[in-house]
Amino acid sequence: xxxxxxxxxxxxxxxxxxxxxxxxxxxxxxxxxxxxxxxxxxxxxxxxxxxxxxxxxxxxxxxxxxxxxxxxxxxxxxxxxxxxxxxxxxxxxxxxxxxxxxxxxxxxxxxxxxxxxxxxxxxxxxxxxxxxxxxxxxxxxxxxxxxxxxxxxxxxxxxxxxxxxxxxxxxxxxxxxxxxxxxxxxxxxxxxxxxxxxxxxxxxxxxxxxxxxxxxxxxxxxxxxxxxxxxx
Numbered sequence: 001x002x003x004x005x006x007x008x009x010x011x012x013x014x015x016x017x018x019x020x021x022x023x024x025x026x027x028x029x030x031x032x033x034x035x036x037x038x039x040x041x042x043x044x045x046x047x048x049x050x051x052x053x054x055x056x057x058x059x060x061x062x063x064x065x066x067x068x069x070x071x072x073x074x075x076x077x078x079x080x081x082x083x084x085x086x087x088x089x090x091x092x093x094x095x096x097x098x099x100x101x102x103x104x105x106x107x108x109x110x111x112x113x114x115x116x117x118x119x120x121x122x123x124x125x126x127x128x129x130x131x132x133x134x135x136x137x138x139x140x141x142x143x144x145x146x147x148x149x150x151x152x153x154x155x156x157x158x159x160x161x162x163x164x165x166x167x168x169x170x171x172x173x174x175x176x177x178x179x180x181x182x183x184x185x186x187x188x189x190x191x192x193x194x195x196x197x198x199x200x201x202x203x204x205x206x207x208x209x210x211x212x213x214x215x216x217x218x219x220x221x222x223x224x225x226x227x228x229x230x231x232x
Contacts, residue, residue: 041223042223043221044220046218047217048071048217049214050216067097067098069094071091071216071217072093075088083127085142086125089148090119091121092117094115094117096114113156113158115153116154117152119150120149123144123145128140128142151165151166152165152200154202167196173190182224183223183224184224185221186220188219189216189217191216193213193216195214200212
């Protein structure tokens with residue numbers, strides 16, 4: 001009887017020790033997870049950009065897919081609260097128009113204008129539903145809002161001129177990121193830029209929208225560095 005009681009007590013003690021160790025390890029992993037610190041991201045995104053302005057085919061439902069051009073950007077991003085991140089983003093994108101509603105006599109096979117645009121942007125990012133720890137790789141949706149300065153070098157084949165334009169943009173966007181490993185995250189983003197200029201395409205007349213705008217749709221990979229400060 002005594003031996004059975006001793007065995008039972010020993011088993012209870014052992015199970016409590018095992019549970020306590022597992023719980024300690026889980027809590028340690030949770031607290032050390034990058035998702036619960038002020039982590040840093042270094043990311044690279046690539047995709048395509050589209051232009052909206054005097055020469056874009058808007059309003060008639062026949063947007064020309066040839067107006068899509070390469071867009072690429074790199075960024076440094078720092079989390080500073082449960083839901084907020086700050087990003088510095090540097091990007092390049094091509095912009096162009098082929099055909100166009102305002103110039104139906106132009107062959108849709110010919111470029112009306114082309115532009116190479118470089119951009120530097122500080123961006124604020126808000127995570128939707130942040131702070132929920134999951135054992136599986138979580139997917140986080142987020143909103144983007146920021147401003148940028150840009151420099152564009154353009155060629156207009158209708159007016160046979162080229163030029164350089166500088167200005168700023170208001171950036172609004174949405175995206176999501178997902179952990180694919182302990183250090184790597186996959187993300188997809190849509191960023192819409194409303195510029196302060198109507199001269200990116202080297203024309204200021206006949207605008208349906210008072211300024212030139214452009215949008216980027218990109219996917220990318222970011223490398224995560226665990227922060228030293230826990231965020232509850």
